[in-house]
Amino acid sequence: MEPDIDSPRNSAVGIDLARDEEDARALSLRWSARVSLTPRILFVNVFALAMLAGGFFYLDSYRSRIVDGRVTQSIREARLVAEAIVAVPPRQRPDLALKLAQDMGARLRIYDKDATLIIDTRAMGLRNFVLQDPDKQDWQQAAARFLDAVIDTVVGAPRAPLYRERTSGMAWPDVRTARAEPKVAATVWRAPDRTPVITAASAFPGGGVVMSTINARDITQTVRVERFRLGVVLLIVAIVSVLLSLFLARTIVRPLRRLARAAVRVRLGRAREVVVPRLPERRDEIGMLARALSDMSLALRARIDAIEAFAADVTHEMKNPLASLRSAVEGMAMVKDPELQERLLAIVRDDVQRLDRLITDIAEASRLDAQLSRAKFEPVDLGAMITALIASRDARGIERGIRIRFDNKLAEPLIVLGEGGRLERVLENLIENAVSFSPEGGVITITAVRDHDVLTVSVEDQGPGVPETAREQVFRRFQSLRPAGEAFGKHSGLGLAIARTIVEAHQGTINVESRSDGAEGARLVVRLPARNAT
Structure with missing residues (x-):
């Protein structure tokens, strides 16, 4: 369905x-x-740190821009030096070259038209261009060079040629280019300590060439300082991120593991001894999950207890008719008197009917929850249903002259949403219960009223009523307060229990109350969500 x-x-x-x-x-x-939450949390945060570590690669482009700027500066300075050399007499050129080299912080070499070296500021005693020997530097510089090489390899930076001194002017590519073409040539070299060396050559009239050489250690130093600062920041952020990740994993994974262990113990059949932590101090989703699991385990425990109690009650209720039936059958084998045999046979028939009725009610009660969960709820007119039930009962005849009256205070249909057959069973149980308790010639009054979105149906009788202490007991399985004089075993004690189960499945309530007029008798009230007629 x-x-x-x-x-x-x-x-x-x-x-x-x-x-x-x-x-x-x-x-x-x-x-x-397939991966535990802890490494997944760590991975997400470390991945974000890896993205931040991309700043190291940005430093390579930063270094490239600085080097390009310094190359442009060297080209411009080489051109200006060439123009200054041409502007002075040859005998003044050594002093001018020495002064310019001091101001530029570079080594200047001047070649004649035959590419023969005629002026060298280093030979003149100015040693402002000195390459560092990496073997004589400390371990920190060695570590920095190693890190430079690693980053250059990772980012795929082009590797500059190693700087070596040349004995001939034509051995320098910048000098050859400046002599062959009317432009300033420049080259970036790599010193032994991995710092950039920039050479620039510019020709001047007469076939001579001026070449400047500078070791731009400040570029490497600047990049390394920025990289160190970034590394310190990254290290601090990494430590904080890992600690926060571990804290987050601890606050998430540990309670989840506790809940998982408790759930496993419940699954293994230890629900009664398992206490699922409720984590009342947590107001997040894990706290909600803990409380939901705790409530679920309590409901499961209550359901197990109810099933065990129901099984015990079934066993107890079936033992009585079975014992009576066994005694009657054993007696029939020994009794020869036909009249006594007939009486024993009547007992057997009553016990069989009682067992049949009991088994039928037990079967319905045990299947009720599952059937209601699959039931098709449709609009049901309770007014028409009550009228039909009263007419059917009148047609069959009501014992002891009892009359049933339906007091419908509403002109419109009494519509609720539910399963018609089950709701009819509820009303039949209430009417049957009222008939069994009503005195001879009594009147049963059924009333239906609507208060906003609640439809209330009450069944009142003129019987002895239900004591206040027993008003909840009558809805328990196999609990029944039967009227005096009724034959034993005529009712299974499941009628009102079944009625309450059906009503609660329809989001309603059923209770026993005192009569509204204060007279003697019982009043059973059913309240269901009402629905407007369409």
């Missing part, structure tokens, strides 16, 4: 199932679902 989409109960269940399926599809992590 398909669930009715109009039923509030079934609709809520359907919506929850659809939402669960949607959430399951949205949260399906095919590969990461």
Whole structure:
């Protein structure tokens, strides 16, 4: 039987199932679902740090821009030096070159038209261009060079040629280019300590060439300082991130593991001895999950207790008719008197009927929850149903001259959403209960009223009523307060218990109350959510 989409109960269940399926599809992590939460949290945060570590690669482009700027500066300075050399007499050129080299912080060499070295500021005693020997530097510089090489390899930076001194002017590519073409040539070299060396050559009239050489250690130093600062920041952020990740994993994973262990123990059949932690101090989703699991385990424990109690009650209720039946059957084998045999046979028939009625009610009570969960809820007119039940009962005849009166205070239909057959069973049980307790010639009054969205149906009789201390007891299984003089075993004691189960499945309530007029008798009241007639 398909669930009715109009039923509030079934609709809520359907919506929850659809939402669960949607959430399951949205949260399906095919590969990461196999990994514990702790490494997954760490991975996410470390991945973010790896993105931050990309700043090291940005430093390479930063260094490239500085080097390009310094090359442009060297080209411009080489051109100006060439123009200054041409502007002075040859005998003044050595002093001018020495002064310019001091101001530029570079080594200047001047070649004649034959590419022969005629002026060298280093030979003149100015040693402002000195390459560092990496073997004589400390371990910190060695570590920095190693890190430079690693980053250059990772980012794929082009490797500059190693700087070596040349004995001939034509051995310098910049000098050859400046002599062959009317432009300033420049080259970036790599010193032994991995610092950039920039050479620039510019020709001047007469075929001569001026070449400047500078070791730009300040560029490497600047990049290394920035890289060190970035590394310190990254290290601090990494430590804080890992600690926060471990804290987050601890606050998430540990309670989930506690809940998982408790759930496993419940699954292994130890529900009675398991205490699922409720985590009352947590107000997040894990706290909600803990309390939901705790409530679920308590409900499961209550259901298990109810099943055990129901099984014990069934055993107890069946033992009486079975014992009576066994005694009657054993007696029939020994009794020869036909009249006594007939009486024993009547006892057997009564016990068989009692067992049949008891088994039927037990079977219905045990299947009721499952059947109601699959029931199709439709609009039901309780007014028409009550009228039909009264007419059917009158047609069959009501014992002891009892009359049933339906007091419908509403002109409109009494519409509720539910399963018609089950609601009819509730009303039949209430009417049957009222008939059995009514005195001879008594009147049973059925009243229906509506208060906003609640429809109330009450059944009143003129019997002895129900003591206040027993008003909840009558709804328990196999609990029954029967009228005096009624034959034993005529009722199983499940009628009102079944009625309450059906009413609660329809989001309603059923209770025993005192009569509204204060007279003697019982009043059973059913309240159900009302629905407007369409």
